[in-house]
Amino acid sequence: MSLPQPVPPSWKDLGKSSNDLLGKDYYFSGQSLEVKTNTPSGVAFKVAGTKDSKSQAIFGDIEAKYSDRKNGLTFTQAWTTSNVLRSVVELENQIAKGLKLDLNTSLNPEKNDKSGVVTAIYKQSGLHGRAVLDLLKGPTFTADTVLGRDGLLLGAEAAYNVTAGKVTRYAAAVGYNAPEYAVTIHGINNLNTFTASYYHRINTDVEAGAKAIYDTKATQGGVALEVGGKAYLDKTAFVKGKINHAGVIALGYTQALRPGVKASFGIALDTVKLSEEAPAGPVHKVGAHFVFES
Structure with missing residues (x-):
């Protein structure tokens, strides 16, 4: 008798370990700040702001999230400095076990720009499926699914324009997940x-990854390549580094200063243009990110 299969990752999470290793914790595009607080009543607040190093523009948003875990209900409301109102209502494991429904809406009153997306996610042993209906754009129906067995993963995605009556996008993926790689x-x-x-994951302190893209x-022909690694210095700090085929090196350092306070610093260097400066701004980039959480 075979053992029950775990729930595979979602379509968007295929390759997540490599994507996170090469994409997260590199803060070199400006300065950013996050403040997170939680109340005893189950409401979580988050205030985030970013200053772009190129345009010097400041963007921010404030978000409130209420979770009723007993009834599987989550409600999130956010308001951005661009005057965009975002609302998300999620209901999980209430209609059927493994089924999650959510409604995601946004509204910009000044531009009369609005969106509404309904998503259904179904997770079972060896299966992770999702169906998305964009109510206002198209409307467009998107479906994806991932099947998993003994570490082997097979996934597919397709988007269908309801008004035009045709498939507008499709994709496929295959992968293998093991505990260490x-x-x-x-x-x-x-x-x-x-x-x-x-x-x-080479050991508990060192991780490595690579990604290649061919269009x-x-x-212009050729393959875009990026390789990187991550090393934990101790329980409170780690460093990351990566380099791509164009000769751009990125470095990141993250340090937990104390419980609830984390600082990250990043730098990107174009080794081909070490002494140059582009007309639109500096070739090299430096940034920082701070998180306060209670």
């Missing part, structure tokens, strides 16, 4: 772009 291959953009990612429609 993961490999994923995607065929996206109607199988015109292919990506391959690899992640390896069959690109005007």
